Amino acid sequence: MEILTEQSLSLYERLGEAEGIRRLVEDIVEAHMNNPVIKARFLPYRDTPERMHHVKEMLVQFLCAGSGGMEKYTGRDMVETHKGMNISETEYIAAIDDIMKTLQKHNIDRDTQKDILFISYSLKNQIIRK
Numbered sequence: 001m002e003i004l005t006e007q008s009l010s011l012y013e014r015l016g017e018a019e020g021i022r023r024l025v026e027d028i029v030e031a032h033m034n035n036p037v038i039k040a041r042f043l044p045y046r047d048t049p050e051r052m053h054h055v056k057e058m059l060v061q062f063l064c065a066g067s068g069g070m071e072k073y074t075g076r077d078m079v080e081t082h083k084g085m086n087i088s089e090t091e092y093i094a095a096i097d098d099i100m101k102t103l104q105k106h107n108i109d110r111d112t113q114k115d116i117l118f119i120s121y122s123l124k125n126q127i128i129r130k
């Protein structure tokens with residue numbers, strides 16, 4: 001999947017390539033840790049730094065590969081990953097709030113924010129209530 005703007009920059013480029021995406025993932029996960037709606041899902045990872053590191057790596061790969069980068073995604077698919085978590089619609093929106101706030105904090109342009117919002121929305125049926 002590759003979404004281009006008029007200037008023909010790939011979504012990957014507009015997110016700042018692997019380096020920019022890595023910084024985004026750090027802040028998105030930090031926002032989840034502080035979000036009252038979903039923090040309980042993520043706080044346990046503070047006690048297992050290796051697991052935390054792995055999940056962040058998978059998120060970076062997922063975003064890189066999904067936005068047009070050359071990186072391969074080596075993690076599980078979205079249904080498999082979130083199976084048994086029974087994630088609610090409210091929790092899903094809370095996660096998207098964190099993503100959008102982080103994009104704004106990193107001065108990602110509005111069209112790019114829209115692309116990420118569209119992609120996030122389109123994944124909801126693979127993640128909610130599994």
Ligand code: HEM
Nearest residue numbers: 038041055058059062075076081087091092095120123127
């Ligand atoms: C746009 C929505 C989302 C995307 C793109 C996404 C993506 C991912 C990815 C790529 C992973 C790593 C997969 C792997 O380890 O193989 C992951 C793990 C995880 N996600 Fe999500 N996720 C989303 C929403 C959510 C929501 C709403 C929650 C809960 C509130 C959640 C909770 C988790 C947890 C707890 C893990 C770690 C699982 C583990 O330790 O094995 N995710 N997610």
